[in-house]
Amino acid sequence: MAGTFAKLKQAYQLFKTIDFKMLAKLSEKIDLSQVMTTVAQLDENQLNGLMKMLGSRGGKKKSPPIDGDFYDLGGRLSPEDRALQLKVRAFMETEIQPIVNEYWLKAEFPFEIIPKFAALNICGVTYDGYGCPNRSYLMEGVIAMEMARVDASIATFFGVQSGLAMGSIYMLGSQAQKDEWLPGMQQLKIIGAFGLTEPEVGSGAAGGLTATAKREGDTWILNGQKKWIGNATFADVTVMWARDLDDNQVKGFLLRKDTPGLSVEKIHDKMALRIVQNGLITMKDCRVAEADRLQHANGFKDTSRVLRMTRAGVAWEAVGCARGAYENALAYTRSRKQFGKPIAAFQLIQGHLVEMLANLTAMQTMVYRLSELQDAGALKDEHASLAKVFCTMRTRDVVSRAREVMGGNGILLEYNVARFVADAEAIYSYEGTKEINSLIVGRAITGMSAFV
Incomplete structure (x- = not known):
């Protein structure tokens, strides 16, 4: 009895949605008695679905917000x-x-x-x-x-x-x-730079720096070159890393921009991070006072402390790059129409979007935990390295799919994905390549070092 009453109530609700003028016109095209017979045979779920469809009256459905933070x-x-x-x-x-x-x-x-x-x-x-x-x-x-x-x-x-x-x-x-x-x-009244990488020395910085420092009394004489140094063309001070000729240890110096013998050449024709002003720094007998030597930087282990801290930030940058690409691509697929409807309505496009979101969400949860470890004072080199490896790899996949769902428009700057595609390549390489960071993690999990 209760089921019959529920059906009658649903039928009444459906009856209230009928436009009888439209029904009269419709009767000229279809057999309404057959339609009513079919409706009477619908079960509860089918009837609810029909009511929902009719209730929408063809109104425009509100799209969900575009938000790459899927797990909030x-x-x-x-x-x-x-x-x-x-x-x-x-x-x-x-x-x-x-x-x-x-x-x-x-x-x-x-x-x-x-x-x-x-x-x-x-x-x-x-x-x-x-x-x-x-x-x-x-x-x-x-x-x-x-x-x-x-x-x-x-x-x-x-x-x-x-x-x-x-x-x-x-x-x-x-x-x-x-x-x-x-x-x-x-306050950004003083701009800084960080001079570690050299023209011939990237991953081998721990033991192979060619930039040298020689102490003469209370003065240090610095010679050599540094490459890919961000902010170098306009920095007021550069944290310069050089190998002490006396003890062969890496030491840090605060090199002021007006130091005699210091010259900076902007690196041109980059395909990525083009707004970053990278420079080739040359030092020819640059004299630095002992007071401008970083007093607690006495070996590459000290340099590594800084890199460990900032490498976590690079993993977060990779997440941001991926999120920007995903959100712009999602917005594009909602507005771009082909075959009479937005391409976001097609299965293959949704497949790409979901894989992008899955990668992005995995990256976000990883770096969130990484920062929790850092805040707890428990961050290790291998933690930061694993996040850098994984996030930069997944970012490359996300930006690639973002460009793919946008078709040819994906290579145009105006659609705000092409930059992410290019910039992902730089993020993938700086602050330690995939290979070097993988070996740091490998050493931690095996107890054996595969470094040369």
């Missing part, structure tokens, strides 16, 4: 941190997005954004004192992701300034050096 990791942030995340996002979308393609094409840096960038108050985000916010490593990662979500070059600029350059001084400098440099760098 942002919801785990404190309200204060969430507000900062959205503040950085708004800055990137309003100040960077409108100009990024222009500057990418010109391979120039938008210096006019630096004061606005400084107003965000995020440089040295994890440091205590010197005007720094003293937030978590998790928040530092989220900031890097938000920047790379719009442009990886700006994220790289931030990583060099806030991470590599400021981090070297914060972790390895004397108190006098911290007092001199960090407040100005935090």
